[in-house]
Amino acid sequence: MGALEEIQYKPIPVRTLLVEMKDLSELMIDLAYSSALFHNTDLARDVLELEKKVDNLALLLKMNVMIAARDAKDAKDLLGVSLVSSAADEISDAAADIAYIVLHGIGIHPAVREAFKRVEEQLGRFIVKRDSILSGKSLRELRLASRIGVDIIAIRRGNEWIINPKGRDRILEGDILIVRGTSLGIEELGRLAEGNLRKLED
Amino acid sequence: MGALEEIQYKPIPVRTLLVEMKDLSELMIDLAYSSALFHNTDLARDVLELEKKVDNLALLLKMNVMIAARDAKDAKDLLGVSLVSSAADEISDAAADIAYIVLHGIGIHPAVREAFKRVEEQLGRFIVKRDSILSGKSLRELRLASRIGVDIIAIRRGNEWIINPKGRDRILEGDILIVRGTSLGIEELGRLAEGNLRKLED
Numbered sequence: 313m314g315a316l317e318e319i320q321y322k323p324i325p326v327r328t329l330l331v332e333m334k335d336l337s338e339l340m341i342d343l344a345y346s347s348a349l350f351h352n353t354d355l356a357r358d359v360l361e362l363e364k365k366v367d368n369l370a371l372l373l374k375m376n377v378m379i380a381a382r383d384a385k386d387a388k389d390l391l392g393v394s395l396v397s398s399a400a401d402e403i404s405d406a407a408a409d410i411a412y413i414v415l416h417g418i419g420i421h422p423a424v425r426e427a428f429k430r431v432e433e434q435l436g437r438f439i440v441k442r443d444s445i446l447s448g449k450s451l452r453e454l455r456l457a458s459r460i461g462v463d464i465i466a467i468r469r470g471n472e473w474i475i476n477p478k479g480r481d482r483i484l485e486g487d488i489l490i491v492r493g494t495s496l497g498i499e500e501l502g503r504l505a506e507g508n509l510r511k512l513e514d
Numbered sequence: 515m516g517a518l519e520e521i522q523y524k525p526i527p528v529r530t531l532l533v534e535m536k537d538l539s540e541l542m543i544d545l546a547y548s549s550a551l552f553h554n555t556d557l558a559r560d561v562l563e564l565e566k567k568v569d570n571l572a573l574l575l576k577m578n579v580m581i582a583a584r585d586a587k588d589a590k591d592l593l594g595v596s597l598v599s600s601a602a603d604e605i606s607d608a609a610a611d612i613a614y615i616v617l618h619g620i621g622i623h624p625a626v627r628e629a630f631k632r633v634e635e636q637l638g639r640f641i642v643k644r645d646s647i648l649s650g651k652s653l654r655e656l657r658l659a660s661r662i663g664v665d666i667i668a669i670r671r672g673n674e675w676i677i678n679p680k681g682r683d684r685i686l687e688g689d690i691l692i693v694r695g696t697s698l699g700i701e702e703l704g705r706l707a708e709g710n711l712r713k714l715e716d
Contacts, residue, residue: 326623327623334547337543338543341539341540341543341605344601345536345598348594348598388620389623389624390623391620392550392615392620392622392623393622393623395611395612395615395620396547396550396612396615396622398611399546399608399609399611399612400608402604402605402607402608402611403543403604403605403608403609405604406601406602406604406605406608407601407605409597409600409601409604410597410598410601413594413597413598418590418593418594418597420594420595420598421528421529421591421592421594421595422591
């Protein structure tokens with residue numbers, strides 16, 4: 313568990329907190345494995361930051377669960393929530409362990425990296441530059457999945473993370489895009505984010 | 515860690531073992547969350563079985579890493595492998611914890627289940643019956659993703675698991691299919707596996 317900001321109790325529905333923990337922990341695993349395999353320290357740092365978020369969510373969830381439980385029946389209903397949240401927290405800790413490996417400069421055996429590279433789908437991480445045609449557009453307008461075979465699985469905007477963004481979500485200048493797709497599609501998205509490729513073919 | 519069979523040392527490349535551990539641990543998380551949300555004890559039992567497999571792989575990997583390391587340079591190269599494998603093992607333990615919750619009859623708060631159900635993609639688990647038109651066909655022939663929007667993410671055949679099956683892999687009678695897709699597509703696949711739906715539209 314990393315350093316924590318002071319925890320402020322906020323009344324948030326446990327469902328909202330649990331869904332967010334689940335989504336974040338799943339994303340962290342993808343990011344952590346990718347950071348290890350491609351020795352990408354930016355991805356590793358993202359993982360450590362997300363771990364702090366998950367830790368905070370776990371504490372907030374614990375508080376909200378306590379307050380939500382009024383009697384024995386509530387407590388039993390909420391026990392599952394609390395245990396699933398603990399598991400999501402453990403998963404995020406394991407992802408952070410992988411990220412630490414990367415940041416400590418411990419490499420992955422080249423043979424292993426080769427093996428993982430053969431997987432068809434890979435992750436990419438790109439900053440959207442001022443000149444990029446992606447900037448200001450919604451995911452629905454861009455239709456990246458059907459056009460270049462790439463899914464945006466998260467958008468990092470400063471300290472905010474939008475996990476599994478929807479069609480109405482917009483890409484802004486300075487956003488960091490975490491994307492999944494074929495290596496060709498990812499390479500193309502990198503050039504679009506950089507501003508070197510100025511149009512999207514249908 | 516569940517009960518283990520006696521471990522037999524087999525010389526298997528560490529890359530093969532690590533890729534299998536990574537794939538299994540990722541699948542287990544999906545299965546575990548789904549088992550919790552839909553209170554599906556079959557999925558939960560699958561998770562516990564896969565956990566034993568991951569534990570076995572982790573031990574085999576440890577032995578192979580020891581034997582592969584001849585000098586300090588090898589040891590440093592292989593440290594990353596060993597640490598990533600530990601993290602995959604922790605992830606699989608967390609998934610198993612979720613499965614235990616389900617098998618102990620601890621429910622998930624209905625509000626939370628509602629929240630997860632809204633997610634577009636769901637998992638399904640179906641046994642392929644004798645009359646099913648899926649039986650004997652390769653995934654390439656079936657083209658389930660483009661026809662009904664469903665991906666087969668694993669095939670369980672007795673004690674064997676085929677994770678992320680490829681186009682050339684065939685579905686056999688008695689196979690258990692773990693699938694991901696829209697609720698409509700999953701419902702259709704269920705009827706195909708059952709043998710109640712006898713043709714696939716294009």
